[in-house]
Amino acid sequence: MQLYADIVLPLAQPVYTFAVPGGTDVAAGQAVAVQFGARKFYTGIVWRVHDRRPDFKTVKPIQRVLYDAPLLSAQQMALWEWIASYYMCSLGEVMRVALPALMKPSGDTEEEFSGDEFRPRTECYVSLAAELRDEGRFHEVCEKIERRAPKQYEALLELAAAGDETRIATGEVARRLLRADYAVLHALERKKYIVCTQRERSVERGGSAFRLPELTAHQLTALNALREQFAAGKTTALLQGVTGSGKTEIYIHLIAEVLSRGGDVLLLVPEIALTAQLIERMERIFGSRVTPYHSKLTNRRRTETYLRLNRSDGGEFVVGVRSSVFLPLKHLQLIVVDEEHDASYKQTEPAPRYNARDCAVVMARLTGGRTLLGSATPSLETWLNAASGKYGRAELTERYGDARPPEILVSDTLRAARRGERKAHFNKLLLDRIGETLDRGGQVMLFQNRRGFSPYVACSECGWTARCPHCNVTLTYHKGGRKLVCHYCGHTEDVPAKCPSCKVTDVLPMGFGTEKVEEEISRIFPEARVARLDRDSVTSEKAFSAIIADFEARRTDILVGTQMITKGFDFAGVSLVGILNADNLLNNPDFRAAERAFQLMMQVAGRAGRRDDGGEVVIQTSEPGHPVIRQVAAGDFEGMARAQLAERKAFFYPPYARLTSLTLRHRDPSVLRNGVMDLAARLRTRFGRRLLGPMTPPVDRIRGEYLVGLLLKIESGASSARARELLAAELKTFAGNPAFKSITVVVNVDPQ
DNA sequence: AGCACGCCGACT
DNA sequence: GTCGGCGTGCTC
Numbered sequence: 001m002q003l004y005a006d007i008v009l010p011l012a013q014p015v016y017t018f019a020v021p022g023g024t025d026v027a028a029g030q031a032v033a034v035q036f037g038a039r040k041f042y043t044g045i046v047w048r049v050h051d052r053r054p055d056f057k058t059v060k061p062i063q064r065v066l067y068d069a070p071l072l073s074a075q076q077m078a079l080w081e082w083i084a085s086y087y088m089c090s091l092g093e094v095m096r097v098a099l100p101a102l103m104k105p106s107g108d109t110e111e112e113f114s115g116d117e118f119r120p121r122t123e124c125y126v127s128l129a130a131e132l133r134d135e136g137r138f139h140e141v142c143e144k145i146e147r148r149a150p151k152q153y154e155a156l157l158e159l160a161a162a163g164d165e166t167r168i169a170t171g172e173v174a175r176r177l178l179r180a181d182y183a184v185l186h187a188l189e190r191k192k193y194i195v196c197t198q199r200e201r202s203v204e205r206g207g208s209a210f211r212l213p214e215l216t217a218h219q220l221t222a223l224n225a226l227r228e229q230f231a232a233g234k235t236t237a238l239l240q241g242v243t244g245s246g247k248t249e250i251y252i253h254l255i256a257e258v259l260s261r262g263g264d265v266l267l268l269v270p271e272i273a274l275t276a277q278l279i280e281r282m283e284r285i286f287g288s289r290v291t292p293y294h295s296k297l298t299n300r301r302r303t304e305t306y307l308r309l310n311r312s313d314g315g316e317f318v319v320g321v322r323s324s325v326f327l328p329l330k331h332l333q334l335i336v337v338d339e340e341h342d343a344s345y346k347q348t349e350p351a352p353r354y355n356a357r358d359c360a361v362v363m364a365r366l367t368g369g370r371t372l373l374g375s376a377t378p379s380l381e382t383w384l385n386a387a388s389g390k391y392g393r394a395e396l397t398e399r400y401g402d403a404r405p406p407e408i409l410v411s412d413t414l415r416a417a418r419r420g421e422r423k424a425h426f427n428k429l430l431l432d433r434i435g436e437t438l439d440r441g442g443q444v445m446l447f448q449n450r451r452g453f454s455p456y457v458a459c460s461e462c463g464w465t466a467r468c469p470h471c472n473v474t475l476t477y478h479k480g481g482r483k484l485v486c487h488y489c490g491h492t493e494d495v496p497a498k499c500p501s502c503k504v505t506d507v508l509p510m511g512f513g514t515e516k517v518e519e520e521i522s523r524i525f526p527e528a529r530v531a532r533l534d535r536d537s538v539t540s541e542k543a544f545s546a547i548i549a550d551f552e553a554r555r556t557d558i559l560v561g562t563q564m565i566t567k568g569f570d571f572a573g574v575s576l577v578g579i580l581n582a583d584n585l586l587n588n589p590d591f592r593a594a595e596r597a598f599q600l601m602m603q604v605a606g607r608a609g610r611r612d613d614g615g616e617v618v619i620q621t622s623e624p625g626h627p628v629i630r631q632v633a634a635g636d637f638e639g640m641a642r643a644q645l646a647e648r649k650a651f652f653y654p655p656y657a658r659l660t661s662l663t664l665r666h667r668d669p670s671v672l673r674n675g676v677m678d679l680a681a682r683l684r685t686r687f688g689r690r691l692l693g694p695m696t697p698p699v700d701r702i703r704g705e706y707l708v709g710l711l712l713k714i715e716s717g718a719s720s721a722r723a724r725e726l727l728a729a730e731l732k733t734f735a736g737n738p739a740f741k742s743i744t745v746v747v748n749v750d751p752q
Numbered sequence: 753a754g755c756a757c758g759c760c761g762a763c764t
Numbered sequence: 765g766t767c768g769g770c771g772t773g774c775t776c
Binding site for chain 1: 754
């Protein structure tokens with residue numbers, strides 16, 4: 001009987017049906033090579049094999065099967081399907097993020113495809129010829145070549161010794177373990193004294209004994225609570241612990257338990273900056289058992305990791321960023337999501353716009369495993385789930401050891417300015433504290449949120465500001481090179497010598513970012529060694545490590561930085577942290593602004609005095625009475641959570657509603673307007689007041705295209721599956737309308 | 753995502 | 765008169 005296979009291709013397209021050639025065995029989850037279109041070869045994933053003949057004329061055959069085993073398990077396929085349906089994207093788009101690039105060869109010809117295919121690295125192994133295993137014969141040969149070919153003689157002795165020592169059954173030794181070079185070994189091979197074989201480079205992980213940290217009484221209580229709740233059937237639990245309370249030690253114990261019974265563990269971390277430190281920490285405990293997975297790995301390494309895990313029989317421990325939820329862990333029993341509130345778990349561009357934290361919860365349910373969500377400042381979604389009993393929970397309220405929580409001082413910027421106690425962007429209180437800290441030999445971190453407060457240039461005479469010609473934003477001023485850069489499209493231009501509008505005066509840099517802070521603080525404290533950590537100063541992984549290493553080794557006194565400095569670094573010497581402008585955190589026009597501001601400030605504050613007893617935090621703000629400022633000063637997470645939840649409930653925002661944002665894009669503003677009015681009207685007949693908009697986004701033009709938004713709010717009790725169904729149907733109708741066909745619609749489910 | 757097909761501006 | 769711009773539609 002002729003069989004057909006529905007195949008997922010790495011495109012924003014539905015599955016396509018290919019014919020299975022007779023004699024070819026294909027199963028769901030397998031990777032295959034197919035020809036798609038007139039001249040294009042792609043890697044596809046077999047989704048379903050069936051015998052229903054499709055009703056189009058040409059059904060192309062599968063070219064061949066790739067890899068010896070399926071790349072996806074049934075659970076992984078179920079996860080892909082969940083993501084495609086929940087985030088409203090194609091399986092092909094999931095495929096693009098889920099599989100490392102090298103695993104998906106493509107090309108214009110079959111040769112090009114083959115050339116693109118992953119080939120495992122091989123290594124040369126050498127062993128003594130069978131004949132020389134006989135001791136007598138071995139000595140005979142040695143004597144024969146000792147004089148005439150001393151190098152070969154040495155190599156032969158070394159090989160015999162190494163083979164013996166490593167006790168490899170065949171006496172095989174990797175070439176890199178010998179000092180002999182290729183020429184010598186070739187000669188020996190020609191004389192048939194040794195045998196050389198090419199073998200796949202082994203990337204087997206180690207499996208040494210774990211060295212588990214001792215737990216405090218508080219940690220033990222939390223660990224036992226989690227164990228009990230997991231055992232009682234809770235699939236997901238929240239571990240809420242203030243900075244420095246030792247959540248990691250609890251992770252370690254849970255991870256060790258799973259590994260020692262042969263299960264797999266996935267530890268998700270927000271992004272690369274944090275990964276390095278945590279991987280090191282885990283390697284100190286679990287040795288070479290740890291498998292890292294992040295974007296800084298080479299493509300080859302990622303592919304090797306995927307394929308190795310795919311063959312593994314359990315006991316794997318992966319530490320990785322969001323895309324690690326797609327790794328083939330066949331015995332997945334535990335997923336730990338560290339800093340679960342972190343926005344970087346959500347991918348916003350391109351599709352699939354998935355949240356790895358939520359995917360982790362789904363994946364653990366699919367494999368019968370457990371998910372542990374850890375954070376000092378959980379997202380309100382998670383916190384409510386734990387408070388309502390849907391998730392299990394455990395808490396750590398005390399800092400590890402004798403470390404006291406930092407003392408938080410709120411400094412009123414307006415009052416300081418009125419009294420003349422403000423120099424540059426610093427209030428006297430902060431400057432005094434910096435001076436004292438430096439005198440004591442302590443280190444200082446200064447946090448300046450660059451986002452939403454970028455430096456720009458303006459004319460002091462007429463108020464003209466430099467704007468991007470393609471995007472509706474002001475250009476950002478970069479002092480290095482005196483350039484103006486658009487952060488949306490990358491457009492770059494020189495700072496004009498005279499104001500282009502009134503042609504009278506110079507344009508002046510306005511606003512301030514980390515660069516400016518660095519400059520000012522160096523001027524005020526000329527003795528201090530100042531460094532800066534932000535996207536501009538971190539040009540490479542190396543530059544990043546160097547800045548961190550210098551600060552860690554106290555070769556720097558003051559570190560100025562953006563969000564980057566807040567991410568989990570553990571610097572012993574930091575006793576003072578300054579938040580230069582809390583206002584721009586509080587005043588974001590976003591329903592999550594207060595939650596975000598609290599999380600960020602707590603995280604920054606947590607950098608102070610992690611090991612020293614008691615650090616200090618100075619928050620500069622013009623609204624010292626703002627509820628969030630008070631909650632931060634009091635370290636009152638629950639107060640913030642309750643206040644914010646009350647507001648969210650009143651205005652129907654998450655976690656009391658699920659949001660889906662729609663962004664429409666077109667170069668012609670009138671076409672766009674007509675389109676969005678049409679779509680909004682249609683959606684309103686379905687969703688009524690649950691649809692908000694059309695609304696103009698903060699940046700309403702990018703790369704020459706105009707943007708407009710719609711927002712769908714579905715209350716938590718309602719069926720979100722039904723809502724997605726209705727939405728998908730309306731979007732299909734809309735896309736089929738010839739008047740609006742050229743409008744791009746971006747759907748973002750659970751936007752951050 | 754590619755790529756081919758198809759209808760309007762500046763060139764040999 | 766063509767070469768080529770990118771708008772539109774299709775790929776099993």
